[in-house]
Amino acid sequence: MAEAGDSGGGGGGEAGPGSLPLPCLFPPGSTATPRHLPAPCAPQRCRDPFVRRRAGRGDEEEDEEEEEKVVSAETSLLNKLIRTSLVESSHAVEILQRDPNSPLYSIRTFEELPLKKELLQGIYMMGFNRPSKIQETALPMMLAYPPQNLIAQSQSGTGKTAAFVLAMLSRVNATEKYPQCLCLAPTYELALQIGCVIEAIGRFCADIKVTYxxxxNRVPQGTVLKEQIVIGTPGTMLDWCFKRKVVDVKKITLFVLDEADIMIDTQGLSFQSIRIQRALPKSCQMLLFSATFKSTVREFAGQIVSNPIMIKLREDELTLSNIRQYYFVCRSREEKYEALCNIYGSITIGQAMIFCQTRRSADWLAVAMTQDGHQVAILTAELTVVQRANVIQRFRSGKEKVLIATNVCARGIDVQQVTIVVNFSLPTNQQGEPDFETYLHRIGRTGRFGKNGIAFSMLQSQDVALVEMIEEHFQTRIKRLDPGDMEEIEKLEN
Incomplete structure (x- = not known):
């Protein structure tokens, strides 16, 4: 049974029942003029990973190329794009702080909410038929009367976006043609993705319009906006509200701040958000959403939201208990590749993910495996977010059996057919020590959904100490294998 999710509708890509097509960075079916929706940025050029020759490259250990860094906003957008279903959590929603005068309850169906029939129709047209965990508790609070302020923490894919979109579409008075709801997101792309969700859920609300x-998306001073919902980034929203004065902040009844943790990590955005919020009327309902709930987020939330109800959905913790871990000691990159080929020749593999520390190593490995007849996809930070999302969707649908990646996708990719994860090199930090968190998220791509998984790590003799540190940190055992021992590798399948 599908649940209402974060993903946006529209655009290309394949989607199964109860899921939304991928990707959508621009609202589907929009009749917006250029003022409503800016032209998309030119896509970044995608370097073909297979144009490089296999020979003539130095060992990965001699590769001076730094590990790719992906900003948190890109990761958040990628997670929104690749979600075709919700993250199922066994944890109950925790209420951290409540209004003692407000009765709290949860719902099991959308019909229990005070939603217009057009919104119910929009939800069901998307293929969703019951609320997610976070929505069961958050939606009654967001739609209550009198309006209540809310701070909600829940990881990506649990339905936060759909929840506050329903709140915005419910609070709007469609007969009034002026901005009534403001929604802030940290980046252009995330703002447009929220717009996709509004367009999808609100497809039958013909009188409700959105602008960005x-x-x-420049608007002349004195322009009269007739759209009831304004989605944007803090800097441009600040300009629209105070310099161009096209938004009357005193008429705003609902203010949504999405991705609060990213706002805090991005210079200037938190200050701009606070300035906008402080200009809003005291009666304006405040909804703040964050994927994390660090002390910095709580401090920021305290400046944005007064007397809030606070709720959170604890993340399911990754565990190594159902993942068998092994390592090979290899003398060169070529010997690592031979060990990888031995694994493929000895074990039945559904799909595999192979992690490299650098783009250069990932490119080399993709060429080598392709020349040996494997169906390979490659995922690196130089691809645009939309390109990355499409690569992941192709891998999910089985069009490629192997996904070679740098750390750009160590988190958030749940593919049931992934039976093996390979660390072509161990993840390390700038001090040359193991990056424990990245290691956990890498090998956590196998052993998902309660199944058993296998993880292999390829390393040189000087890196054996890293394995020992990982064993001590996680209180786990990583068994050494001989790269050429086919008989020992074959036993792993039993």
Missing amino acids: AVRG
């Missing part, structure tokens, strides 16, 4: 306060 994002870069490139």
Whole structure:
């Protein structure tokens, strides 16, 4: 049974029952003029990973290319794009702080909510038929009367976006043609993705319109906006509210702040958000959402939201208990590749993910495996977010059996057919020590959904100490294998 999720509708890509097509960075079916929706940025060029020759490259250990860094906003957008279903959690929603005068309850169906029939129709047209965990508790609070302020923490894919979109569409008075709801997101792309969800859920609400306060969408001073919902980034929204005065902040009844943890990590955005919020009327309902609930987020939330109800959904913790871990000691990159080939020749593999520390190593490995007849996809930070999302969707649908990646996708990719994860090199930090968190998230791509998984790590003799540190840190055992011992490798399948 599908649940209402974070993903946006529209665009290309394949989607199964109860899921949304991928990707959508621009609202589907929009009749917006250029003022409503800016032209998309030119896509980044995608370097073909297979144009490089296999020979003539130095060992990965001699590769001076730094590990790719992906900003948190890109990771958040990628997670929104690749979600075709919700993250199922066995944890109950925790209420951290409550209004003693407010009765709290949860719902099991959307019909229990005070939703217009057009919104129910929109939800069901998307293929969703019951609320997610976070929505069961958050939606009654968000839709209550009198309006209540809310701070909600829940990881990506649990339905936060759909929840506050339902709140915005419910609070709007469609007969009034002026901005009534403001929604802030940290980046242009995330703002447009929220718009996709609004367009999908609100497809039958013909009188409710959306406009975008994002870069490139210039409005002359004195323009009269007739759209009831304004989605944007803090800088442009600040300009629209105070310099161009096209948004009357005193008429705003609902203020949504999405991705609060990213706002805090991005210079200037938290200050701009606070300035906008402080200009809103005291009666304006405040909804703040965050994927994490660190002390910095709580401090920021305290400046944005007064007398809030706080709720959170604890993340399911990754565990190594159902993952068998092994390592090979190899003399060169070529010997690592031979060990990888031995694994493929000895074990029945559904799909595999192979992690490299650098783009250069990932490119080399993709060429080698392709020349040996394997169906390979490659995922690196130089691809645009939409390109990355499409690569992941192709891998999920089985069009490629192997996904070679740098750390850009160590988190958030749940593919049931992944039976093996390979660390072509162990993840390390700038001090040359093991990156324990990245290791956990890498090998956590196998052993998902309660199944058993196998993880292999390829390393040189000087890196054996890293394995010992990982064993001590996680209180786990990683068994050494001989790269050429086919008989020992074959036993792993039993």
